[in-house]
Amino acid sequence: MTVDQPIPASETSHRTTDAIPVLNALADAILVIRRGGAIEFANMAAEQFFDTSLAQMRRRGLAHYVPADSPVLALVEQAFDAEKAVREFGLTLETPRIGRHFVTVQAAPIVEDPDAAAHAVVLSIQAQGIARKIDRQLTHRGAARSVTAMAAMLAHEVKNPLSGIRGAAQLLEGGLSSEDRSLTKLICDETDRIVELIDRMEVFAESPPKPREPVNIHQVLDHVKAIAKAGFAQRLRVREEYDPSLPPVLGDRDRLIQVFLNLVKNAAEAAPREGGEIVLATAFKPGVRLAVPGSDRRVQLPLVVSVQDNGEGIPEDIRAHLFDPFVTTKSTGTGLGLALVAKIVDDHGGVIEFASERGRTVFTVLLPVFRPEGAPK
Numbered sequence: 001m002t003v004d005q006p007i008p009a010s011e012t013s014h015r016t017t018d019a020i021p022v023l024n025a026l027a028d029a030i031l032v033i034r035r036g037g038a039i040e041f042a043n044m045a046a047e048q049f050f051d052t053s054l055a056q057m058r059r060r061g062l063a064h065y066v067p068a069d070s071p072v073l074a075l076v077e078q079a080f081d082a083e084k085a086v087r088e089f090g091l092t093l094e095t096p097r098i099g100r101h102f103v104t105v106q107a108a109p110i111v112e113d114p115d116a117a118a119h120a121v122v123l124s125i126q127a128q129g130i131a132r133k134i135d136r137q138l139t140h141r142g143a144a145r146s147v148t149a150m151a152a153m154l155a156h157e158v159k160n161p162l163s164g165i166r167g168a169a170q171l172l173e174g175g176l177s178s179e180d181r182s183l184t185k186l187i188c189d190e191t192d193r194i195v196e197l198i199d200r201m202e203v204f205a206e207s208p209p210k211p212r213e214p215v216n217i218h219q220v221l222d223h224v225k226a227i228a229k230a231g232f233a234q235r236l237r238v239r240e241e242y243d244p245s246l247p248p249v250l251g252d253r254d255r256l257i258q259v260f261l262n263l264v265k266n267a268a269e270a271a272p273r274e275g276g277e278i279v280l281a282t283a284f285k286p287g288v289r290l291a292v293p294g295s296d297r298r299v300q301l302p303l304v305v306s307v308q309d310n311g312e313g314i315p316e317d318i319r320a321h322l323f324d325p326f327v328t329t330k331s332t333g334t335g336l337g338l339a340l341v342a343k344i345v346d347d348h349g350g351v352i353e354f355a356s357e358r359g360r361t362v363f364t365v366l367l368p369v370f371r372p373e374g375a376p377k
């Protein structure tokens with residue numbers, strides 16, 4: 001069946017809608033490319049994107065619309081060869097005709113007969129959204145860095161009260177049942193961790209980061225969940241959707257805990273009092289790659305970790321500056337949580353993005369995978 005033939009009603013037991021109007025209603029440009037580059041189908045968004053008509057595209061083929069050295073062509077080839085979907089973030093697609101676009105591109109083979117090679121690839125080009133957000137995040141790295149300088153100043157203000165808190169928890173411990181004692185232990189462990197973190201941040205500016213080790217993200221998330229459940233997320237449901245095949249990330253465990261603690265804390269603060277829910281999810285997606293701005297290099301970021309809540313969503317007016325320090329809508333907020341998250345994720349060679357609407361906000365962290373032999377990125 002070719003794409004431009006609507007599915008006959010007789011072929012479906014429960015007929016809903018023809019495929020073509022659905023494809024034309026999508027905001028993303030969708031093209032069906034045959035082996036050799038002929039364009040079999042393009043939806044309306046694709047016609048708009050390339051500023052041409054479907055008939056023209058069919059006549060001319062993909063090579064006419066994207067530069068010969070474009071990674072888009074390579075991606076199509078890859079999808080044919082690998083026989084699976086491949087995706088790239090942060091590509092620049094530029095031609096005199098369409099100008100310059102910052103896009104996310106996915107190429108996925110159409111498999112009709114599992115024993116035969118795919119006859120065509122579906123190319124979807126997303127001109128806005130994720131790719132934009134990543135661009136924005138990358139350009140705001142500088143802002144996040146200033147947090148490090150400020151941490152030195154804050155260290156003094158934070159470390160002193162922490163030692164008081166720790167001492168008080170230890171005094172309490174004596175009169176408690178063993179069940180409650182696990183909570184005072186949590187206080188002590190957490191204050192120790194914060195002190196350590198501050199110590200490390202103080203020297204961070206001058207010294208190289210500490211050696212990385214393989215870190216199991218699920219252990220990180222479990223730890224974060226335990227802290228959350230014991231405190232700020234007590235009344236919330238925390239659901240886990242873990243991908244058991246997730247390989248370790250190369251990183252710094254304590255700082256990764258900080259990342260997800262900050263994200264979960266924000267999620268808990270955003271979630272409604274009644275029926276609040278946080279979803280921690282992980283996935284391994286080997287197809288996810290990111291173009292490094294200003295170079296031909298691409299890094300694979302196959303570890304996907306997300307924190308989702310069912311709150312009101314991120315206020316529209318702060319979205320563009322969300323990762324900058326001091327951006328906050330909370331009366332007692334610092335606006336440092338996400339700035340620090342962006343900085344740490346950046347230091348790990350990863351990327352953070354978000355999607356937010358009323359009732360569903362997701363922060364997604366993409367990280368590189370740990371390679372035991374220290375293979376190049």
Ligand SMILES: Nc1ncnc2c1ncn2[C@@H]1O[C@H](COP(=O)(O)OP(=O)(O)O)[C@@H](O)[C@H]1O
Nearest residue numbers: 266267270313314328329333334335336337338
């Ligand atoms: N999950 C979320 N849902 C809605 N808004 C959020 C969420 N996470 C962050 N925000 C917004 O981003 C702002 C900055 O967050 P952050 O940097 O952690 O600072 P703080 O939590 O101290 O305000 C918050 O004040 C809030 O407005």
Ligand SMILES: [Mg+2]
Nearest residue numbers: 265266337338
């Ligand atoms: Mg916060």
